[in-house]
Amino acid sequence: MGHKTFPGGVHPLDFKYFSKDEIIERCPLPSRVILPLSQHIGKLPVPIVKVGEIVKTGQLIAQASDGISLNMHATISGKIKSIDTVSHPKWNFIQGIEIEGDGRDTWVELVDEEDFMQLSGEEMRNRIEEAGICGLGGAGFPSGIKLNPPSYNTIDTAIVSGVECEPYLTADCRLMMEKPEEIIWGLKIMMKILGAKNGIIGIESNKPKSIKTLKKLVKKEKNIRVVTLEFKYPQGGEKQLIYATTKRRVLSKSFPSSVGVIVNNVATVVSMYEAVRYKKPLVEKVITISGKIVKRPSNFMARIGTKMSDILAHCEGTTHPIIKAVIGGPMMGYAVNTLDVPLIKTVSGMILFGKSEIKTEEEKPCLRCGRCIDVCPNGLMPNFIASSVKYNDFVGAKKAGVVDCMQCGCCSYVCPAHIKFIQWIDIGKLKVM
Amino acid sequence: MAKPFLVTVAPHLHGGTSVKSVMWNVVVALIPALLAGVYFFGIEALILTCYGVMSAIMTEAIILAFRKKTITISDGSAVVTGLLVSFNVHTGVPWWIPVVGSAFAIAIGKHVFGGLGHNIVNPALLGRVFLVVSWPAIMTGNWQKTVMNSINGLSNQSLLDLPEQITGATPLAVLETLQDTVFIESLGENARVISESLYQEMISFPTLLNTFLGNIGGCIGEISAIALLLGGFYLLSKKIIEWRIPFFYLFTVAVLTYLLGGYDGFMSASYNLPLFHILSGGLLLGALFMATDPVTSPVSKKGRILFGIGCGLITVIIRLYGAYPEGVSFAILIMNLLVPLIDKFTYSRPFGKK
Numbered sequence: 001m002g003h004k005t006f007p008g009g010v011h012p013l014d015f016k017y018f019s020k021d022e023i024i025e026r027c028p029l030p031s032r033v034i035l036p037l038s039q040h041i042g043k044l045p046v047p048i049v050k051v052g053e054i055v056k057t058g059q060l061i062a063q064a065s066d067g068i069s070l071n072m073h074a075t076i077s078g079k080i081k082s083i084d085t086v087s088h089p090k091w092n093f094i095q096g097i098e099i100e101g102d103g104r105d106t107w108v109e110l111v112d113e114e115d116f117m118q119l120s121g122e123e124m125r126n127r128i129e130e131a132g133i134c135g136l137g138g139a140g141f142p143s144g145i146k147l148n149p150p151s152y153n154t155i156d157t158a159i160v161s162g163v164e165c166e167p168y169l170t171a172d173c174r175l176m177m178e179k180p181e182e183i184i185w186g187l188k189i190m191m192k193i194l195g196a197k198n199g200i201i202g203i204e205s206n207k208p209k210s211i212k213t214l215k216k217l218v219k220k221e222k223n224i225r226v227v228t229l230e231f232k233y234p235q236g237g238e239k240q241l242i243y244a245t246t247k248r249r250v251l252s253k254s255f256p257s258s259v260g261v262i263v264n265n266v267a268t269v270v271s272m273y274e275a276v277r278y279k280k281p282l283v284e285k286v287i288t289i290s291g292k293i294v295k296r297p298s299n300f301m302a303r304i305g306t307k308m309s310d311i312l313a314h315c316e317g318t319t320h321p322i323i324k325a326v327i328g329g330p331m332m333g334y335a336v337n338t339l340d341v342p343l344i345k346t347v348s349g350m351i352l353f354g355k356s357e358i359k360t361e362e363e364k365p366c367l368r369c370g371r372c373i374d375v376c377p378n379g380l381m382p383n384f385i386a387s388s389v390k391y392n393d394f395v396g397a398k399k400a401g402v403v404d405c406m407q408c409g410c411c412s413y414v415c416p417a418h419i420k421f422i423q424w425i426d427i428g429k430l431k432v433m
Numbered sequence: 434m435a436k437p438f439l440v441t442v443a444p445h446l447h448g449g450t451s452v453k454s455v456m457w458n459v460v461v462a463l464i465p466a467l468l469a470g471v472y473f474f475g476i477e478a479l480i481l482t483c484y485g486v487m488s489a490i491m492t493e494a495i496i497l498a499f500r501k502k503t504i505t506i507s508d509g510s511a512v513v514t515g516l517l518v519s520f521n522v523h524t525g526v527p528w529w530i531p532v533v534g535s536a537f538a539i540a541i542g543k544h545v546f547g548g549l550g551h552n553i554v555n556p557a558l559l560g561r562v563f564l565v566v567s568w569p570a571i572m573t574g575n576w577q578k579t580v581m582n583s584i585n586g587l588s589n590q591s592l593l594d595l596p597e598q599i600t601g602a603t604p605l606a607v608l609e610t611l612q613d614t615v616f617i618e619s620l621g622e623n624a625r626v627i628s629e630s631l632y633q634e635m636i637s638f639p640t641l642l643n644t645f646l647g648n649i650g651g652c653i654g655e656i657s658a659i660a661l662l663l664g665g666f667y668l669l670s671k672k673i674i675e676w677r678i679p680f681f682y683l684f685t686v687a688v689l690t691y692l693l694g695g696y697d698g699f700m701s702a703s704y705n706l707p708l709f710h711i712l713s714g715g716l717l718l719g720a721l722f723m724a725t726d727p728v729t730s731p732v733s734k735k736g737r738i739l740f741g742i743g744c745g746l747i748t749v750i751i752r753l754y755g756a757y758p759e760g761v762s763f764a765i766l767i768m769n770l771l772v773p774l775i776d777k778f779t780y781s782r783p784f785g786k787k
Contacts, residue, residue, distance in 0.1 A: 012446050167446060325438045330445040337437035351445070358439065364452050364508075365550030369727035370675070371450070374734070379781050383732060399780075409444030416450040417550070423442045 003205050005230035006240040008377035010410045012167050012233055012331070014206055018290045018297040020170040024178055026301045027314055029105055033075050033305030034342035035061070036088040036096035040134040041141050042068030047097055053080045058108040058281045061097055064132075070142045071132035073281040074099055075303040077106040089308075089327045089341040090334055099305070108281075116277040121193040124276045128193075131275035132345075133282045137161065137172075137236065137265030138328060140346040143272065146264070147193045149257035155194040159245060159263040160187050162203040162210060163229060163236035166329025169349040171286040172266045174299045176203070176210035179270055180217050186269025187224060189276050194262055199224035201266075202245050206231040233331060234408040238263050240377050252378075252404045267348065287311065287343060291352035293318040302343055308350055309339035320354040331409045361418035372411035372421065378404050382411035386424040394431045402428040452549070456509030458673050462664035463516050463722065469647045469657030474524040478653045482519040485531030489515025492539040500544070510549050514538050517557030520654020520718060521762075522564065526571050534560040554769040555729045558719075558762045565762075644712040651714070658712040665721035674725040677737040678744075682720040683711050685745025693753055716748065719761035729769040736772075736779035743768045 037044040045062035055061060055074040062072035078101040086096030113119070119127075129144025149155055160183060164172040176183060187199045201218070203211050205228050218224045227245050229235050239250045241263060248259040256263055264272070267285060274280040283304060290297040295316040302311050308327070312318075326333040327341070330351050372382040380401035388396035402425055411421045470478040493511035497504045506512075518534045538560030546552045565572045643649055647657025655661070668674045687707040710716065724730060724744050731740050744764045751760025 010448065012448070323439050324441070324445065326443075326445050330443075332443050333445065334443060335438065335440040335445065337440050353445070359447070360439070360441065361447075361451065365548065367452060367455065367550055367727045368730070368732050369455070370732040370734075370737075373732055373781060381732065381781055407443070412444050413446060414448045414450065416452050416455050418447070418451065420442050422444070426442075 003228050003230040004244045005232055005235065006237075006243045006377055008375050008379070008410065009232040009234060009240075010375050010413050011231070012413065014231070015167045015290070015330075016170050016173065016206065018168065018170075018292075018294070019288050019299055020173055020207075022170075022174070022298040024171075024174050024286055024299045024301050025314070027303070027306060027311055029076060029101065029103065030303060030306040030310050031101050031103070032081070032307075033099050033101070033303060034086045034096060034307065035072060035075065035099070035305045036086055036091075036094045036342065036344060037062055037072065038088065038091065038094050039072070039140065039304070039344040039346060040070040041139060042070065044095065045069055045072050047083050049080050049083075049097070051080050051083055054078070055080060055099065056106045056108045058110070058283055060132075060281075064129075064142075068142060068145055070134050071130060071281070072097075073132055073283055075283040075305045076101040077104055078102040087338075087341045089336050089344060089347065110278045110280055112278055114277075117188065117192070119276065121195070124189055125193050127275050127279055128272050131271065131279070131281040133268060133271045133275055134345055135265060136267040136271065136285055136345060136348065138332065138346050138348070139238075143264065143268060146262060147190065149194070149255070149262065153257040154260055155196045155257060155262055156260045157198045157200060157246060157262075158187060158190040158194055158196040159241060159261060160190070160199070160201045160266055160269050161236055161238075161241055161263055162201055162207070162214070162266045163241060164207070165204060165231075165233045165236040166331055166333075166349070167233075168290045168351045169288045169329050170290070171288045171299055171348045173207045173210050175266050175270060175286055176207070177213050180213045182270045182273045183214070183266050184217055184221070184224065185277075186264075186266075186271075186273040189272055190262065190264060190269060191223070196262070197223060200245050201226045202229050202235075202241050203227070204229050204231045204235055233410065234377055234406075237377060237406055237408060239406075252401075282345060285343070285345065285348070287347060288349040289315050289352075290349065291318075291354075292357060293320045293322065293354035294352055295319055304345055305342045307339070308336075308341055308343060311343065311350070312339060312352075318352055318354070320356075322352050323355050323358050324353040326351045326353070331413070332407065363419055364417040366417055366419060369416060371414040371416070372419075375410040375414050377408060377410065378406060380404055382421050382425070383419075385428055386419055386421050389424040389428040389431075394428065397428040398432050402432055405429070452510070453508045455673055456513055458668065458671050459513050459722070460509055460516065462667045462673075463513070463520070463654070465660035465663045466520065466654045466657060466718070467516070469660035470520070470653035473647050473656060474653060477524045481522060481524060481526070481528065481531050482516065482653060484528050485519030485522075485535045486512055486515035488532040489518065489535040489539050492536045493544075496540060496544045497548075500548075502548070505549070508549070511539060514543070514557045514560070517654070517718075517722060518560040518564075521557070521561040521652050521715065522572065523650075523652050530564060530568065530571060534564045537563045550728055552728055553772075554766050555723050555726050558723055558766050558769075562762050562766060644709065649713070655715040655718045658717050661717040661721055665717070668721070668725075674721070675734075675737060677734060678725050678730060678741045679720040681738050681741025682724055682744045682748075683716070685742045686710055686716060686749055689745065689749040690753070693749065710749075710752065714752075714759050715761040719748075719765055720744070723761075724765050724768070729772060731772050731775045731779060733776070733779040733781055736775045739775050739779065740768055740772065743771065 043065045045064045047062045049061045057077045059074045061074050064071045078099050081098040081100040083097050085093045088094040125147050133143040134140045162176050191199050215226045242261050271282050288299050326335050384400035385397050385402045405425050489511045490506050494506050515535045518538050519531045538556040542556030542559035543552045645658045690707045690710045731737050747764035748760040
């Protein structure tokens, strides 16, 4: 193909045709939002509101605690209904805040600083931290902390990931076509905060329109370039993206900052731009609802905390009964047993599967065919990890590289024995780490 | 409340390869060789193969039932083993030979170790070796002439243009005898002084073309190089097998027979020894279908290279210096046993690790 890429990986069908031409629609205001305190990696924030209190959209309702943590804001205006256990797409139930909307959507005061690029890097970073932004691509690492790398690392390159290698998802693809300027501003903000000289926007070759749009815009920028990457999963993995665009290898157990790079997703940089320019907190994000059985697959700008079933209602439901609902992409997302879960910051899609698309296969004995090793983008030996964990040999699992696994699922994708690698690796990680 | 949705672990997409598809693709790849066997040896070849396959399936079903496991004969792995065992006998054997061989392969070669995926050595090869060492006279004597040979006589195969009666001995058996004789001279001039028996064997020595097509003595599935290659390329194109093991296996045999065979100047000059070694005997069958058995070969690419070279080395040593004319089965079995060691030394290095 000639496009830049990384070793390993798989080529699943991308299924993006369902929703890639659908313009991002604004989801109507929900009457109620559920905001779990855990929407990111790190400690839970501390609620600073009381039940019955009236809040405005964008008002801080939970304050980040010390260390790695994240602010949380009200995403609609209304009354705090409860601070209790709420449903969470990944952890089932967790502490959270529920807001009963008043339907008026009264915002906190926003600003519009046209000369926002004159702000100091420190001030920009503070605003991003205040806005409660974390990595919106899936990992959910608080952005304020990411943009404050250890001082012994000089960052020379800021990368914006428009890869979106997960099949079905088109949220980032649409964002790049509809908000390209915001993305470039976001990248510039990132570069200013980090003092990075180079900016790179990496996009997979299956999004030609996005590439064209952004390439046109960066023509006049000296330090920013758009890199077309091969369509291959998991091209969007942080280490894989860094390798594909800069040929730098991030060592195991270390961060991208150790090779002078910081990566952020396009959705994250758009929020960063809005946080810096308008002081707008992170209250909404783009989500793709897709799948063969969805009547009207599309991309939506929805308030965080909106119930998935409410968002699905705007897709006019499904043609067949839902058998499996996956939050996130089909490769790394997690299946939920109900749509009664809220949209959280890290979720960028929901895929619904009907009966014809679901095949549950029993796990068979490993044939030692080595396909998992060939496709592992991290060069691990998934078969040895799985068998070690299965027989409680956690030393062996560690040796086979269980801690370096990013759980992209390529091994399971190609496994003829249908071994549930991710499950074994999850267990292994719990025992080893 | 509505019925909860199905919850499974990620990923929620699958590439589509299954144990079943892998095994049945191997069966498909073996069909050309079976057809070649039937073409050259007649319907007997098919009947013997059916005996072998049926025996393998029955044994698998009985043992799985005995072990209180789900009966998974439809995954095709027993069919593959049965086919491969039957491919390793010649058409002169009684019906119970493939039956016993397949049953032994499945029971002792596979299920004693825990069934599919857990066996240490290739079950089919174990079955073959069991047959060879248990009934050597039946397994290596009485080689059948191919139908084609009987019809055409020597018209398309004799180098000396002497239409004499041919023996059905395998090319490698002939070669073994030839190597044992001290007498090595230019054939044409000294034909008269060659002893009668040796002379008989020499004229039965097949041409490369016949070895390539399969018009030679040998086992049902191993004679036709072109049919085996066809199946091999099918598996390669389907990505069921990987090129490293067969390539390095054949490459090693070619290089070593070229270097070592040079001492027998006579053979290498007139018979293109390395190519002859590659095309004859069970080498192609072994290299393409048996050494590549994923269960008993290394998992890493580096390991597969080592495995291929090791197989080649042992095969050539046995063929050129050992008592047996054929070394493929022993070579692969020995290398099978070394696989855990190879795996240990070819542990892969995580991406980004120095």
